[in-house]
Amino acid sequence: MALVRKCxxxxxxxxxxxxxxxxxxxxxxxxxxxTGLKSGTLYPILMRLSDxxxxxxxxxxxxxxxxxxxxxxxxxxxxxALAREQVEVSVESESGLRPIKAGAR
Amino acid sequence: xxxxxxxxxxxxxxxxxxxxxxxxxxxxxxWALGCLQASCHERLKSMRLxxxxxxxxxxxxxxxxxxxxxxxxAGITLTYKLGLFTEHYHYPQNVPLLExxxxxxxxxxLVTGVVFLLAIVLILRRSRVAFGAVVAPFAIxxxxxxxxxxxxxxxxxxxxxxxxxxxxFAVIWPIxxxxxxxxxxxxxxxxxxxxxxxxx
Numbered sequence: 001m002a003l004v005r006k007c008x009x010x011x012x013x014x015x016x017x018x019x020x021x022x023x024x025x026x027x028x029x030x031x032x033x034x035t036g037l038k039s040g041t042l043y044p045i046l047m048r049l050s051d052x053x054x055x056x057x058x059x060x061x062x063x064x065x066x067x068x069x070x071x072x073x074x075x076x077x078x079x080x081a082l083a084r085e086q087v088e089v090s091v092e093s094e095s096g097l098r099p100i101k102a103g104a105r
Numbered sequence: 106x107x108x109x110x111x112x113x114x115x116x117x118x119x120x121x122x123x124x125x126x127x128x129x130x131x132x133x134x135x136w137a138l139g140c141l142q143a144s145c146h147e148r149l150k151s152m153r154l155x156x157x158x159x160x161x162x163x164x165x166x167x168x169x170x171x172x173x174x175x176x177x178x179a180g181i182t183l184t185y186k187l188g189l190f191t192e193h194y195h196y197p198q199n200v201p202l203l204e205x206x207x208x209x210x211x212x213x214x215l216v217t218g219v220v221f222l223l224a225i226v227l228i229l230r231r232s233r234v235a236f237g238a239v240v241a242p243f244a245i246x247x248x249x250x251x252x253x254x255x256x257x258x259x260x261x262x263x264x265x266x267x268x269x270x271x272x273x274f275a276v277i278w279p280i281x282x283x284x285x286x287x288x289x290x291x292x293x294x295x296x297x298x299x300x301x302x303x304x305x
């Protein structure tokens with residue numbers, strides 16, 4: 001089995017939030033509310049994911065007129081694959097499930 | 106005042122734009138403080154420590170001390186090994202140790218000292234190669250210490266013992282020296298990984 005490098009709990013939470021709606025562009029504040037991450041934790045993670053080519057970001061016009069555009073985020077294809085992998089690893093380790101050997105009780 | 110480095114300007118804008126969208130004043134303040142923290146983090150990450158002259162000269166001075174130590178040791182030992190000592194040699198107690206020291210050891214120390222001297226120039230010129238020029242001789246130095254420790258006749262272990270030094274503070278110096286050199290290596294490694302600033 002290939003070894004999967006485990007991301008931090010905060011990164012996994014963010015990846016899970018982004019993975020829920022993979023096609024939708026999401027705002028930073030929205031992601032913060034969804035994950036419970038403070039801006040001081042959220043943005044360094046977003047920057048790192050973007051640097052690694054796992055996250056796309058762009059400016060989107062504000063919904064309310066007269067407001068400046070906002071930065072929005074969504075996972076790239078590679079990011080999505082990593083998110084699936086990491087969320088799976090995280091769920092496995094949290095539930096404490098281990099593969100059961102054949103014949104063992 | 107912009108805290109974020111130039112290459113993170115877009116992210117700094119992104120963070121500040123979100124503040125306008127937060128309904129509660131209190132929450133907006135907390136958000137802004139978090140953004141300031143993230144910006145400081147990014148600034149620290151992007152900073153090259155050697156771009157600050159006191160750090161650069163401090164590092165160079167420490168490496169110079171290591172170079173002098175290495176060259177002095179190599180000089181004394183090689184002079185003895187080559188039979189160039191005169192009757193005026195002031196440290197006869199060292200002769201048994203010099204006798205058992207193999208010739209390759211002062212030669213290697215000489216190389217270490219020369220590379221340390223080269224490292225001083227590289228640090229002052231803010232070269233990325235400085236990391237290698239400090240780490241390589243430092244690793245050789247540690248290896249040599251290990252070899253000396255393994256030889257009981259070298260007296261190295263005894264010289265580091267508190268009984269020999271009579272004061273526990275004397276043992277602090279080698280440990281502090283080791284820690285300072287490791288810190289310098291880490292700082293140079295950080296600088297090596299940090300991209301060159303857009304403006305300097």
